[in-house]
Amino acid sequence: MFAHEMNAAVLHAVGDLRYERVAVPSPGPGQVLVRVAFCGVCGSDLPRVFVKGTYHFPTIIGHEFAGIVEACGDGVCGFAPGDRVAVFPLIWCGRCAPCEQGRYVQCVDYDYLGSRSDGGFAEYVVAPHQNLLAVPEGVSLEWAAMTEPAAVALHALRRAGRNLMGRSVAIFGAGPIGLMAAQWARAMGATPIFLFDIVARKLEMARALGFALAFDNRADDPAAVIRSTIGGEGVYLAVEGAGVPQTFVQATTCTARGGCMVILGNPAADVTLPAALISQLMRREVTLVGAWNSDYSAAGNDDDWRAVLGGMAARTIDLEPLISHRVPLRDAADVLRRMRDGSEFFSKVLVYP
Numbered sequence: 001m002f003a004h005e006m007n008a009a010v011l012h013a014v015g016d017l018r019y020e021r022v023a024v025p026s027p028g029p030g031q032v033l034v035r036v037a038f039c040g041v042c043g044s045d046l047p048r049v050f051v052k053g054t055y056h057f058p059t060i061i062g063h064e065f066a067g068i069v070e071a072c073g074d075g076v077c078g079f080a081p082g083d084r085v086a087v088f089p090l091i092w093c094g095r096c097a098p099c100e101q102g103r104y105v106q107c108v109d110y111d112y113l114g115s116r117s118d119g120g121f122a123e124y125v126v127a128p129h130q131n132l133l134a135v136p137e138g139v140s141l142e143w144a145a146m147t148e149p150a151a152v153a154l155h156a157l158r159r160a161g162r163n164l165m166g167r168s169v170a171i172f173g174a175g176p177i178g179l180m181a182a183q184w185a186r187a188m189g190a191t192p193i194f195l196f197d198i199v200a201r202k203l204e205m206a207r208a209l210g211f212a213l214a215f216d217n218r219a220d221d222p223a224a225v226i227r228s229t230i231g232g233e234g235v236y237l238a239v240e241g242a243g244v245p246q247t248f249v250q251a252t253t254c255t256a257r258g259g260c261m262v263i264l265g266n267p268a269a270d271v272t273l274p275a276a277l278i279s280q281l282m283r284r285e286v287t288l289v290g291a292w293n294s295d296y297s298a299a300g301n302d303d304d305w306r307a308v309l310g311g312m313a314a315r316t317i318d319l320e321p322l323i324s325h326r327v328p329l330r331d332a333a334d335v336l337r338r339m340r341d342g343s344e345f346f347s348k349v350l351v352y353p
Helices: 045-052 147-159 176-187 200-208 222-230 245-253 275-284 304-313 329-341
Strands: 005-013 016-023 031-040 064-072 084-087 124-128 132-134 169-172 193-197 214-216 235-240 255-263 287-290 323-328 348-352
Touching: 005 329, 016 329, 031 084, 045 329, 064 124, 064 147, 132 304, 147 176, 147 235, 147 255, 147 304, 169 176, 169 222, 169 245, 176 193, 176 200, 176 235, 193 200, 193 222, 200 214, 222 245, 235 245, 245 255, 245 275, 255 275, 323 329, 329 348
Parallel strands: 169 193, 169 235, 193 214, 235 255, 255 287, 323 348
Antiparallel strands: 005 016, 031 064, 031 124, 031 348, 064 084, 084 132
8 A cells, every 4th residue: 555645846835845745645536546757847837836836835736747557546447556647637627618529728617737736746646537548568657757748749730730741840949849849840741840949959959859950049040041941931830939029029920921820838028029020921821829738538539648649659759868857856946946047958857756
């Protein structure tokens, strides 16, 4: 039998993240107790811990995680102790119109592990059994813990609703999700694929993954780079993944006639578009779409999560080069502070209990 207490990183107030002993949660009817193997640090965790806080205190943070089933509550079917699972962190209400259509990402009254309910920066976490997916053979639990960001990256491309075979793509922001999006775009047949960032190490990682067209968008004007490479006035699909006003403007500027721009990065500040640029967007009939989170099917239909786990098993995408740090849970607060301060280079950080 598992212990009654566990270690967890608990947010008690903005900036007050403590490594402490707490009670192990018990799975209720339809719920599963998961022993966490790895939990990724999301870019959103930094403002959550140091600026905005969670929806209530105390809260165990962390929403990118995978682990092993420890125990099942009454009425759980399809899972048993010992199963390796990835966990979709959004808990939908099941009552609103989007939920009735299976569009859980648009649920109007959702719960969320790691921000509204206790999440994966702990030894154990409880989740509804319908939020669990079996991890395929050959896929490590480290990779499975990155299913959530990889699904977000895939969802952004799918939101464009376009066949990318032979089409040009530009991705602004070469962090983990940007590099995942680039790999998905390559798997979909897109070419050429441009990546823009201001951090040299991120651009080096992009090139190491086979993306030669990786540029510092402070030194190289993206529109000029694209024109000199492929001619014309821009790319078929631009993905803004940095959440920076400058890159938002650059992404819209670089989208060609009849093209699409996907808004993926959470904005760090207000964005002002010049009137001339808005006029160009109108004349080019550019499609602007938002992307948030990822699609998940409780009925077992094709969705972003199943596609990601299948892609991991088939090695369609390579996540190993994205992992820069593996950190024990007791050091979670320290690594988050170092990430916030930018005292060293970080890509994907995995925390393990």
